[in-house]
Amino acid sequence: MPEVLRAPLVVEFPFTRSLGPVQSAFLTGLRERTVLGVRTGDGNVLVPPVEYDPATAEELRDLVEVAATGTVTTWAWNPQPRRGQPLATPFAWVLVRLDGADTALLHALDAPGPEAVRTGMRVRVRWAAERSGAITDIACFEAYAGESSAPASPHSGTFADPVTGIVAPARLDYTYSPGRATSAYLEALAERRIVGERCPSCHKVYVPPRGACPTCGVATTDQVEAGPRGTVTTFCIVNIKAKNLDIEVPYVYAHIALDGADLALHARIGGIPYDQVRMGLRVEPVWTEGARHPDHYRPTGEPDAGYDTYKELL
Amino acid sequence: MRDVAIVAFAQTDHRRRSDELSEVEMLMPVLHQVLTRTGLQTADIGFTCSGSSDYLAGRAFSFTMALDGVGAWPPISESHVEMDGAWALYEAWVKLLTGEADTALVYAYGKSSSGEVRDVLTRQLDPYYVAPLWPDSVSLAALQAQALIDAGATDEPALAEAAARSRADATANPHAQLKGEVPRGDHVVHPLRTADCPPIGDGAAAVILAAGDRARDLCDRPAWIRGMDHRIEPHSLGVRDLTDSPSTRLAAERAGAFERRVDTAELHAPFSSQEVVLRRALNLDETVRVNPSGGALAANPVMATGLIRIGEAAARICRGESDRALAHATSGPCLQQNLVAVLEGEAHA
Ligand SMILES: [Zn+2]
Numbered sequence: 033m034p035e036v037l038r039a040p041l042v043v044e045f046p047f048t049r050s051l052g053p054v055q056s057a058f059l060t061g062l063r064e065r066t067v068l069g070v071r072t073g074d075g076n077v078l079v080p081p082v083e084y085d086p087a088t089a090e091e092l093r094d095l096v097e098v099a100a101t102g103t104v105t106t107w108a109w110n111p112q113p114r115r116g117q118p119l120a121t122p123f124a125w126v127l128v129r130l131d132g133a134d135t136a137l138l139h140a141l142d143a144p145g146p147e148a149v150r151t152g153m154r155v156r157v158r159w160a161a162e163r164s165g166a167i168t169d170i171a172c173f174e175a176y177a178g179e180s181s182a183p184a185s186p187h188s189g190t191f192a193d194p195v196t197g198i199v200a201p202a203r204l205d206y207t208y209s210p211g212r213a214t215s216a217y218l219e220a221l222a223e224r225r226i227v228g229e230r231c232p233s234c235h236k237v238y239v240p241p242r243g244a245c246p247t248c249g250v251a252t253t254d255q256v257e258a259g260p261r262g263t264v265t266t267f268c269i270v271n272i273k274a275k276n277l278d279i280e281v282p283y284v285y286a287h288i289a290l291d292g293a294d295l296a297l298h299a300r301i302g303g304i305p306y307d308q309v310r311m312g313l314r315v316e317p318v319w320t321e322g323a324r325h326p327d328h329y330r331p332t333g334e335p336d337a338g339y340d341t342y343k344e345l346l
Numbered sequence: 347m348r349d350v351a352i353v354a355f356a357q358t359d360h361r362r363r364s365d366e367l368s369e370v371e372m373l374m375p376v377l378h379q380v381l382t383r384t385g386l387q388t389a390d391i392g393f394t395c396s397g398s399s400d401y402l403a404g405r406a407f408s409f410t411m412a413l414d415g416v417g418a419w420p421p422i423s424e425s426h427v428e429m430d431g432a433w434a435l436y437e438a439w440v441k442l443l444t445g446e447a448d449t450a451l452v453y454a455y456g457k458s459s460s461g462e463v464r465d466v467l468t469r470q471l472d473p474y475y476v477a478p479l480w481p482d483s484v485s486l487a488a489l490q491a492q493a494l495i496d497a498g499a500t501d502e503p504a505l506a507e508a509a510a511r512s513r514a515d516a517t518a519n520p521h522a523q524l525k526g527e528v529p530r531g532d533h534v535v536h537p538l539r540t541a542d543c544p545p546i547g548d549g550a551a552a553v554i555l556a557a558g559d560r561a562r563d564l565c566d567r568p569a570w571i572r573g574m575d576h577r578i579e580p581h582s583l584g585v586r587d588l589t590d591s592p593s594t595r596l597a598a599e600r601a602g603a604f605e606r607r608v609d610t611a612e613l614h615a616p617f618s619s620q621e622v623v624l625r626r627a628l629n630l631d632e633t634v635r636v637n638p639s640g641g642a643l644a645a646n647p648v649m650a651t652g653l654i655r656i657g658e659a660a661a662r663i664c665r666g667e668s669d670r671a672l673a674h675a676t677s678g679p680c681l682q683q684n685l686v687a688v689l690e691g692e693a694h695a
Contacts, residue, residue, distance in 0.1 A: 036366045041460075043404045047473060055474055078585065080475045086580035106496065106588065108488030109536035114465065116480035125485045125535070127584050136584030138476055138489075146536050151496045167475050200473050206404040206461040211368025242414055243371040249388050249417025251374055 037215045041208035047200040054083045056196055057095055057189030062169035065159055068187055069098050069133050077184045079133035080167075096184035098132035100157040101176050105129050105136045109146035116203075118172050124149045128173055132184035140172040154178065165195030213243035216255065222324045226317070228293055230254040236294035259290035262329070263337040264313040265346050266296075269306055284309045288329055289345040296345050303330030312336035350442045351561035351568030352689065353554050354380040355657035355664075360523040360549035360645035363459040367548075369398075369408060373455050374415040376552040380451070384554050384564040388417040391554075392447025394424045395438045397431030397454040398649050401466050412455065423447065430454060431653030432614075432675030432685050435553060439574055442557045449560060455550035456649035463546055463648060470678060472581050484543055484617075486679040488535040490588040491619035495537060497589045499626065502537055505618040506530050509541040509643055512618075516640025523547045523645040544616040549647030551654045569660035569671075569689040573601035576675075576685035583680060591627040594674065594684040598628055601686045603672050608688070610635045610662055610671035612655035616642040620681055624674060628686075638662065652676065656687050663691040 051059060054070055058081050061068040070081035071094040079098055084091055108125045110117070117123075118140035126149075127136035142158065143149050156176035163169035210218065213229060217240045220227040228239035229252035236245065239258045244251060267286035273279075284306050287296035301309050302318065314334040317326035356379035364372055381387065394416055398409050409426045418424065427433045431454020438450035458466075464482035471477040494500045509528070516525035524545040531540025554564070561568040577593035577600075579586055598604060611634050615621040621636070630636060637643075639658040642651045652675025659673040670690045677683040 038365060041404050049473060051474070059474070078582075080582070080584075082582065086582070086585055105584075106489050106493040108485055108492055108538075109533065110485055110488075111533060111536070114480060114482055116465075116468075116478075117482075118479055125481060125489055127489060129584070135582065138481060138583055139479065151492065167478050198474065200478055202469060202477075204401070204404060204461055204466055204469070208404070208460065209365040211371050212366050213371065214368060215366075242411065243368055244374055244414040245417070246414040247417060247419040249374070249377065249415055251371070 041206040044203040059165040060191045060195045063163045063165040076134040095189040097187040098130045102128040102130035213241040226259040228258045239293040258292040262288040262290035300328040302328040351570045352660035353565035354383040357551040358549045364548040370415040373550045380552045393450040395434040397434040450555040453552040454650040454653045456647040457548040487617040488538045490680045493588040500622045509618040512643040516644035542618040544646035569663035572688040574687040575600035578683040594627040597686040608672040610668040612659040612673045614675045
């Protein structure tokens with residue numbers, strides 16, 4: 033069995049989110065060093081504020097201002113901060129009930145060590161030097177000697193130039209491993225061979241193989257060579273240039289039934305004007321130097337295949 | 347309403363990595379095992395439902411690839427939940443209760459080894475106020491653990507004891523990933539140490555459900571589902587009392603768990619501290635056998651762990667080792683969502 037392949041895979045996406053009136057007021061408030069909460073029908077002050085009462089589902093709009101000081105309700109010492117977390121040095125995660133609030137806000141507490149943190153300790157917001165209207169406008173919390181201050185006071189939630197949306201970037205790192213069947217397929221491609229796997233039950237040959245026959249639900253283990261020549265079964269003409277793709281439009285993307293395969297794979301067709309590609313066209317792979325897979329397929333010059341020879345693979 | 351039972355259960359050996367297997371390659375053996383045990387073939391299955399998450403592998407629509415292992419041609423009746431397979435089982439149970447199918451195949455899988463599962467799970471959090479801080483799953487569980495310690499509900503030695511008991515029980519479970527003596531280790535996030543946290547690993551599980559006499563035909567002692575319910579709590583951690591789990595208690599009540607005593611409980615508690623919360627919410631005393639499989643502390647293939655709890659409880663009934671068992675599955679940070687199933691075996695095999 034060839035070595036199983038592994039490669040880094042990064043999934044990264046900037047989620048653009050719009051804010052409702054309550055979230056907009058809260059995040060704009062943070063930019064202005066003002067912490068807002070929302071009062072529920074039974075008088076509780078929720079910080080951070082939500083638009084609907086978690087107990088009654090009643091819509092909430094009654095904004096109040098609370099203090100930037102508060103009390104730790106629970107904590108957890110994080111000795112090894114991870115990427116994206118508020119502080120790069122060891123810190124405590126804390127739930128903080130701000131003075132005037134009835135619920136707690138999750139954030140980080142800057143402290144010299146776990147012995148300096150306890151439930152009930154008094155803390156205050158340390159504001160970020162640059163603020164944009166995001167939860168990270170609170171850089172973290174820090175120890176604070178003062179007692180609890182005034183209760184929540186009404187606030188209009190109105191600020192100049194309100195924040196109406198946030199961009200929430202996310203990045204996750206993976207090590208992708210395609211498994212046994214696909215690894216074998218990719219290894220063979222690197223040697224410019226195309227291999228599929230035959231289902232032991234229905235005897236269909238799958239290229240590329242994924243290790244299972246989707247019809248029979250059994251493992252395909254019997255490796256067979258396919259192609260390299262094949263027949264275009266159907267195709268489309270691509271007219272819009274994809275980002276980061278170095279191919280001139282229009283070009284043709286086709287389903288190709290490799291000789292000996294029972295399922296068509298898809299690939300780009302080159303070496304022929306886009307408007308001359310047709311069903312039944314006989315093609316072969318074109319390998320570029322050092323590539324692990326064919327760059328595209330081009331006409332072989334053979335006569336076109338008869339419809340009956342590939343109609344089952346459409 | 348007709349009776350529905352679990353008639354077969356299978357799971358993989360759970361391992362830290364399984365690079366040589368794609369998801370479908372990992373899943374297929376357990377699908378074949380439950381089919382073989384019941385003598386059913388794909389064409390005999392009335393409904394198929396699965397649970398998994400694209401975020402674990404970092405690939406879109408990954409469940410469609412896994413479907414290759416089922417044999418989806420000719421077309422089958424199929425559904426998927428982007429969550430733990432326990433919720434897929436709930437959907438299948440409802441389908442059978444309505445009479446739309448007599449048998450169902452439920453499966454779930456997770457390859458946590460592909461990414462950093464602690465980071466991956468942050469993406470399920472509130473995207474406005476919480477996710478931008480990247481609080482990882484261990485950190486959030488640690489906040490809950492400290493709240494329990496402050497409330498006097500547990501302490502670090504008691505947590506260590508629960509973790510040790512799970513791993514000791516897991517020695518009898520050939521599929522478990524972490525078993526026997528496991529050092530307590532350093533604090534991963536205080537107050538949780540390495541031993542208080544679940545292993546990271548890959549695995550899959552499958553279950554077959556059947557209704558009425560069909561279940562009796564397929565299994566000597568079916569595990570009848572007497573009730574099942576799931577409930578959720580506010581997403582904001584600072585709104586909840588982290589030392590309690592009212593959603594678990596309500597789901598258990600609606601599932602009928604408190605009507606009569608259970609002898610076994612399979613609890614989905616990835617962290618030792620969460621077992622404390624669940625035992626309190628479910629009123630489980632020392633006479634109830636909790637997690638004889640070793641639980642999530644012994645094997646935690648994310649998205650399959652909850653389904654495995656139900657499968658383990660059912661298997662114990664099928665083997666005659668339990669007459670009435672409770673199975674619990676959770677999802678989200680600090681036991682945010684909870685599902686409870688009550689299973690029973692008939693008096694005579
Ligand atoms: Zn087949």
